[in-house]
Amino acid sequence: MPGIPHNNFFFKGDSVHVPCLSDEQRQHLPHKPLELIFTNVTVTIQKRFILKDVSGIVKPGELLAVMGPSGCGKTTLLNCLAGRIKLDSGIIRLNRERLNKRYKRKICYVLQQDIFFPDLTLRQTLQYAALLRLPDSLTYEQKMQYVDHIIDVLDLTSCQHTIMGDYMNRGLSGGEKKRANIACELLTNPALMLLDEPTSGLDSHAAYHLMSSLKKYAENENKTVVVTVHQPSSQIFHMFDKLLLLCNGQTAYFGDVNKVVDFFSNIGLVVKPHYNPADFILEQVKGSEEMKEKILQASRDARILPDYPHELRTELYENTICHQYINNYNHNRHNRINGHVQTIQNAPDLWGNNIIHAKSHSRISTTPIRSPNDLCVSICQTHSPDSNTCVYTALPMKEEETKSFWLDNESHASSSVSSSDYDFSWQWPTCFWTQFKVLSRRNFQEARPRMLSTLNWVQTVALGIMAGLLWFRLPRTEPAIHDIQGWMFFSTTYWMLFAHFGALYSFPSEREVINKERQSGAYRLSAYYLAKMVGELPLTITLPAIYHVISYPMLGVHSTKVFFLLLAFLLLNTIVAQSVGFFIGACCMDMQVSVTISAIYTLATQLFGGYLATNIPPWLTWMQRLSMVHYAYQNMQIVEFSEGSPIECAVPSKFDVCKNSSYIPVSEILAMEGSSLPLWLNTLILFVFLLVFRILGYVVLRYFRRPK
Incomplete structure (x- = not known):
């Protein structure tokens, strides 16, 4: 396609390479990679737990699979991550910030049902989606180039002029509709993709082709992808980077896919050779209540192991630790450095019981705190004992709180810009x-x-x-x-x-x-x-x-x-x-x-x-x-x-006016039917x-x- 290289079309790293767009046009399209963290998510409906204490983390470039039997809460979790269901408790964070309207613009949610206008062709559907959801700063030709690229990437060229179809009119196949559903969302270049049962109703080949495309999209475009799947094949199962296994609305396993077999082996549930791990683990979580409780207890025990993601550790959200730093912060709140940051001398070791000394550049946001019960501030910036990468942690705050709590080594100017983003007011993509x-x-x-x-x-x-x-x-x-x-x-x-x-x-x-x-x-x-x-x-x-x-x-x-x-x-x-x-x-x-x-x-x-x-x-x-x-x-x-010729009276006539006239006026005809309103009033009433x-x-x- 002229003007736009296919391999550099979408977001890569920290920039977007679309040569035909100006800087003003580009700023509407690229999204910063999003790290999704959800902790202790709990949802109840009519006093019944649908989700209970579910946590997980997905980083850019990773594909997270949410698995579990029917009714375990997979779709409900996806609705929570998309901001469509209110949580009873828990936190959903994107790049360490609370999920808000600004971030919802960067999320796409592909429903399980393929809902389209049946009489429009695939290309027409994508064209209208592009015209509506891409910004007005792009020309019509540029928007159509996006459509051409999406069709090419998802291998929909051969069916682009086929109608979507329904149960009465045959159109796209099931796999083509699934890819068309995803294509409509990819047009906006989302940073986070949520897909509900994308492989349902597809044969093994179509399902593998679809998941392979999603895997490549996550890796090549540095996107965060979360999918719910019911019972994938072994090929598809090993495509996933991380797995969240749900059982009765609770976390039965969270971690790397290649470690799930070891997890079940450690509790005495050994997978047979050449057996699909996805089939095996689903059989276990659908077993007896004793078996379910055994798996859930093992999952709870895994949270205290050293390899469990530190961002999901429950001790980061304990009020005792939070209150220690609130007290320390309140004591020194008037001794700020440049009115923005306060140096922390000591911080708890997140991986053990020892106290470690924080680096001199460790900082904490000093956004004013209303009361210890209102807010918990960020703990600290420290270093993982087994890595040289910086770890940024944050504590929960009240749902209505809108301030940003960033802990990084960047300038305070950039931090203030990040915070100012929360003054964002909803803007439609087009006028x-x-x-x-x-x-x-x-x-x-x-x-x-x-x-x-x-x-x-x-x-x-x-x-x-x-x-x-x-x-x-x-x-x-x-x-x-x-x-x-x-x-x-x-x-x-x-x-x-x-x-x-x-x-x-x-x-x-x-x-x-x-x-x-x-x-x-x-x-x-x-x-x-x-x-x-x-x-x-x-x-x-x-x-x-x-x-x-x-x-x-x-x-x-x-x-x-x-x-x-x-x-x-x-x-x-x-x-x-x-x-x-x-x-x-x-x-x-x-x-x-x-x-x-x-x-x-x-x-x-x-x-x-x-x-x-x-x-x-x-x-x-x-x-x-x-x-x-x-x-x-x-x-x-x-x-x-x-108008026209008058109505002649009959002999004999049922109209009294015919005794003195040979013609019937319109008023008499209308009076016979009991109507008396004039033309203008009838029209006004209509x-x-x-x-x-x-x-x-x-x-x-x-x-x-x-x-x-």
Whole structure:
């Protein structure tokens, strides 16, 4: 691909090599490598432990596998790491800082379900994702280069023009959908990838190919990758750098994959030769309660061994140690060096019981402490006895605390910059106008095959011809009034039902995609909502317009004005019905409930529309005010009977006005059906229906159906 070398496209080390981008454009894309540390994570739901005291660490370039039987809490842990579930206790840190909104922008979460718009091709899906999630500082051509590179890296070139597909329309295979799911997230160049069961539903070859790509991505791009897997093959199992084995929501093992066999051997559970270790350990954690407790106890005992990660040691989070340094810090808080740091003379040895002398450059942040119960400061910087690398440790602080606690040897200027990052306010990757344009185009492209399908075209043309033939060339006489009204009422009710249930049935599948994209922070809900109304508007009015063009001239066109006014009220009624369907679909999560509610409302709308029943009991007249068909139907009568040739009276006539006149005025025709509202008021009420249901739909999505 010209302009961007494939092997230097993404983040490598401390820089990004994308020659075609300016410095201003680059700063939006590269992410600093993230070290993920989660300690003592506990989650309870309805007083039942889902996760209990789960800890782990993953460094850049490593691939962590979370394994365990079904129901052990793998997905819940991933949701916690993504910041989608509130913890009952525990800490999640990225580069020693609390998980916050700023870091959520650097995390991608690939769901287990492959949720896409089925009628878009793979390339179209990636193009829209790039246009929405890559910053506006990049040109369209540069964003498309990103798409080309992702397709090439994940070996999707041969299927890029294939539709995503669903259970009705065949599209991508399972493995291709999995890679497409990952490709959408890789576009933003995330520093941390969380993948829930990426190999589920794949054959062994596809699963191996996928995991091999993830392994290379983690190593070559210096990314942190966490995956949940249920029962991997031995080939896939040995790809993992680290393993977190869960049992009943607790840690059964955490450490290097190549040491898990020794761990089980030490407690008397020996793996047979040529036996898949993944199968073996899953069999053990699914054994008896005594066996489970034995494994869990061995895991707890392993936490005090010298090779256990010091970042996860429980003594770092004991209040006694914390309070020692709080007291020391409070005593010397007025003797700061340059107002920023305080030298520590002694620090506890993190790997033993001896006290070691800290280096002269060891420092601790002096962010003011409100009280010993509010905050624990960082302990110290020391050196591992078996390594020359520096070790940076931090202590827990209250969830609402927002200050950074960095311990490093860099200048204080850089530390202050790091702290200032917490003043970060959420910024969307693209502006509102960009989101609106892209989403409008995508909604149009996605909905067109569904709304303007071949079957819908055939149905519309056939119905228009049948309606025109049934009411062909009706005379302008009193006996024909009922037939003319029949065409009006049939047209309004049919297209009301068509648009209403079309919106209702299309919303559940679309809602899943929108929820996934909203969780990833791809765009504003307001931009999506306005784009949906604008993008689908041409599709919504196309078929009713074709029906009207075919059927009404066959009845007899009296004037161009009448033709277009009738068409306008027919389309307005159709759009209002679609708004009601969208609102009900947003409110009801259960499809059967939404269909039932819609059936009751639409049938009531027809009954009180003014054609099927004219002698409505006084105590039910309020129902007529809620019928959208009533207002459109009355408007069509006003327009039709006010223009063109007047309606001739019959002999005998049921209209009293015919005793003194040969023609029936429109007011008498409307009075026969009990309607007295003028044209402008009927139109205004229809627009009120449209606005109210559109606004209610937005309120429901914004406040009541927010993605969890």
